[in-house]
Amino acid sequence: MRGTYEALCEHGYTELTAQDIADRTDKSKSLLFYHYDSKEDLLADFLEFLFERFDERVAETRDLPPVERLAVFVDWFLYGPGENDRQSFHVAMLELRTQAPYNEEFREKLRKSDDQLREVLEEILRDGLEAGEFREHDPEETAALLIAAFDGARIRQLTIGRDEYLEQVRTATATWVFDDLLAEGASFPADRDPSTLPEADQQHRLAADLRAENGTVDRDDDTNGTDVDDSGAARDEPVERDRE
Amino acid sequence: MRGTYEALCEHGYTELTAQDIADRTDKSKSLLFYHYDSKEDLLADFLEFLFERFDERVAETRDLPPVERLAVFVDWFLYGPGENDRQSFHVAMLELRTQAPYNEEFREKLRKSDDQLREVLEEILRDGLEAGEFREHDPEETAALLIAAFDGARIRQLTIGRDEYLEQVRTATATWVFDDLLAEGASFPADRDPSTLPEADQQHRLAADLRAENGTVDRDDDTNGTDVDDSGAARDEPVERDRE
Numbered sequence: 185m186r187g188t189y190e191a192l193c194e195h196g197y198t199e200l201t202a203q204d205i206a207d208r209t210d211k212s213k214s215l216l217f218y219h220y221d222s223k224e225d226l227l228a229d230f231l232e233f234l235f236e237r238f239d240e241r242v243a244e245t246r247d248l249p250p251v252e253r254l255a256v257f258v259d260w261f262l263y264g265p266g267e268n269d270r271q272s273f274h275v276a277m278l279e280l281r282t283q284a285p286y287n288e289e290f291r292e293k294l295r296k297s298d299d300q301l302r303e304v305l306e307e308i309l310r311d312g313l314e315a316g317e318f319r320e321h322d323p324e325e326t327a328a329l330l331i332a333a334f335d336g337a338r339i340r341q342l343t344i345g346r347d348e349y350l351e352q353v354r355t356a357t358a359t360w361v362f363d364d365l366l367a368e369g370a371s372f373p374a375d376r377d378p379s380t381l382p383e384a385d386q387q388h389r390l391a392a393d394l395r396a397e398n399g400t401v402d403r404d405d406d407t408n409g410t411d412v413d414d415s416g417a418a419r420d421e422p423v424e425r426d427r428e
Numbered sequence: 429m430r431g432t433y434e435a436l437c438e439h440g441y442t443e444l445t446a447q448d449i450a451d452r453t454d455k456s457k458s459l460l461f462y463h464y465d466s467k468e469d470l471l472a473d474f475l476e477f478l479f480e481r482f483d484e485r486v487a488e489t490r491d492l493p494p495v496e497r498l499a500v501f502v503d504w505f506l507y508g509p510g511e512n513d514r515q516s517f518h519v520a521m522l523e524l525r526t527q528a529p530y531n532e533e534f535r536e537k538l539r540k541s542d543d544q545l546r547e548v549l550e551e552i553l554r555d556g557l558e559a560g561e562f563r564e565h566d567p568e569e570t571a572a573l574l575i576a577a578f579d580g581a582r583i584r585q586l587t588i589g590r591d592e593y594l595e596q597v598r599t600a601t602a603t604w605v606f607d608d609l610l611a612e613g614a615s616f617p618a619d620r621d622p623s624t625l626p627e628a629d630q631q632h633r634l635a636a637d638l639r640a641e642n643g644t645v646d647r648d649d650d651t652n653g654t655d656v657d658d659s660g661a662a663r664d665e666p667v668e669r670d671r672e
Contacts, residue, residue, distance in 0.1 A: 196530065198442055279526040284587045285519045286440065294588045322603070328581070328593055329600035333573055336580030343528045344538045349572055356573035359566070361604050 188230045193272045197227075197279035224287055227280060231293040235300060242304050250312030251372050254362075257305060261334035262354050275342050302327050317370040326361065333357060432474045437516045441471075441523035468531055471524060475537040479544060486548050494556030495616050498606075501549060505578035506598050519586050546571050561614040570605065577601060 187208030195204050202223050206213035220226040241260075245253050263270070284290040305327040312318035337353035340346045362372070431452030439448050446467050450457035464470040485504075489497050507514070528534040549571040556562035581597035584590045606616070 198527065275526065275529045279523075281583075281587050282519065282523040282526050283442065285589075291588055295590070298584065298588060298590060322600075325596045325600040325603065328596035329577055329604060332580030332584065332593055332597045333577040334580070335583060336576030336578070337572070339525075339579060339583060340542065340576065343525045344535055344542060345529075346539070346542060349576055352569045352572035353576045356566075356569040359569065360573065360608065364604065364608070 185230060185233050188226065189273065192276035195276075196272070197276040197283070200276070202226075224289065228289040228293055231280075231290070231297070235293070235297055238297075238300065242300075250308050250315055250317050251366070251370060253308045254312070255372055257308060258330075258334070258354070258357070261338065262350050271342065274338070278339060278342055298331075301331060305330060312365075317367055318365050319367050321365060326365070330357065330361070429474060429477050432470060433517065436520035439520075440516070441520040441527070444520075446470075468533065472533040472537055475524075475534070475541070479537070479541055482541075482544065486544075494552050494559055494561050495610070495614060497552045498556070499616055501552060502574075502578075502598070502601070505582065506594050515586065518582070522583060522586055542575075545575060549574060556609075561611055562609050563611050565609060570609075574601065574605070 187205050190208045191200055191204040195201075200223065202217055203213050205223070205226065206216045209216060216226075220229070245256050248256065280290065281294060284294050302324075306323045309318060309321070309323035309326055313320070313323070333353050337349040340349045366372075431449050434452050435444055435448040439445075444467065446461055447457050449467070449470065450460045453460060460470075464473070489500050492500065524534065525538060528538050546568075550567045553562060553565070553567035553570055557564070557567070577597050581593040584593045610616075
């Protein structure tokens with residue numbers, strides 16, 4: 185899983201080969217693909233791994249009040265644009281997503297992920313309604329709008345480097361949705377207001393998790409040739425990878 | 429351009445070859461690629477062609493009042509899910525978009541498209557403010573939210589066949605944004621209310637345009653092997669194409 189993650193960060197999905205993944209493990213390509221029928225088959229397993237991670241992260245938030253959980257949820261999506269690994273990794277995941285129409289296994293896994301995401305967000309919204317923290321609204325529709333808006337903002341940031349979408353959608357969601365959603369007297373905790381930018385320590389989570397599993401790669405190491413930084417370079421050259 | 433459009437509908441973008449495009453013209457591959465350096469180069473030209481089309485469509489709406497223009501804009505994005513050509517064509521365009529981080533020409537064209545889209549929407553919102561049809565708001569942020577939400581809904585519909593996003597985001601946008609946006613006394617024309625589904629005749633526009641140019645392909649013809657219909661098949665098998 186760690187090898188797959190690193191190979192996706194370096195090569196993207198479209199041009200990823202089975203060899204690229206094998207190169208990042210201590211196994212030969214033939215041994216690795218003794219377990220998997222194809223690159224796609226391995227990637228489907230990787231998607232499953234990501235969903236389990238997401239489930240764990242969701243579980244960690246269960247005891248928070250609905251407004252705080254909602255703010256955490258916003259941060260998961262609208263994290264900052266300047267993170268090397270996440271940038272190239274999420275571009276790769278986006279490439280993979282566009283192959284779902286042609287690949288039943290991907291489609292099935294990504295639907296499961298969509299269900300999972302919607303269920304969490306709808307649960308948060310319903311809990312907030314019950315607790316009297318949110319005004320009357322339709323949690324299903326609101327969840328669909330938030331997921332679509334965050335996904336759309338992220339996609340424009342990743343594909344064409346339009347970082348401004350992240351902040352503008354964050355602010356616009358706060359103005360049009362969250363401000364109206366809060367019942368009188370309810371408010372977002374000051375350090376978790378979804379109209380403010382997320383903390384940096386949220387951003388390295390998956391990369392850090394994956395590296396901790398192996399224990400040999402330093403968290404701040406960046407030797408994989410992806411070269412996108414905070415300085416604005418991302419705007420002109422969002423992701424670099426070896427094409428050959 | 430018509431050959432490129434048809435080849436994209438049939439093969440998607442990732443597996444599209446120069447030969448696939450040449451097969452749909454009366455030119456040989458070598459003659460066609462006398463004009464273009466690569467498949468990517470031709471596709472960049474195709475993107476330019478699409479933007480010009482979009483400009484023409486925008487120009488046609490300039491005389492409408494802002495509320496009506498806004499409703500037309502919503503329909504351009506949240507058209508119905510069951511259109512054969514559009515479904516497979518837009519999946520192909522999504523594949524292409526995910527290659528923008530690796531392709532400077534694509535990135536440049538897609539940024540131009542993003543600028544164009546935002547300018548139109550911000551113009552509509554500003555005109556509405558000036559005309560007193562819309563309440564005070566920030567047109568830039570609102571435009572970013574609407575574009576992101578519509579894009580995100582479309583992407584989930586196209587990649588995993590979750591058609592419900594289109595209608596839910598339409599309704600949620602009407603509830604959270606449009607209902608608040610309208611100044612007292614202003615309303616959407618009944619047949620253009622963005623919370624209702626768009627008319628079918630909006631949906632075939634590009635396909636019809638491209639076919640009319642050549643004049644030899646019937647508008648309802650569907651011989652290209654894409655097999656997604658209104659019956660719900662799209663949900664289980666969004667797009668089929670020949671992989672070999």
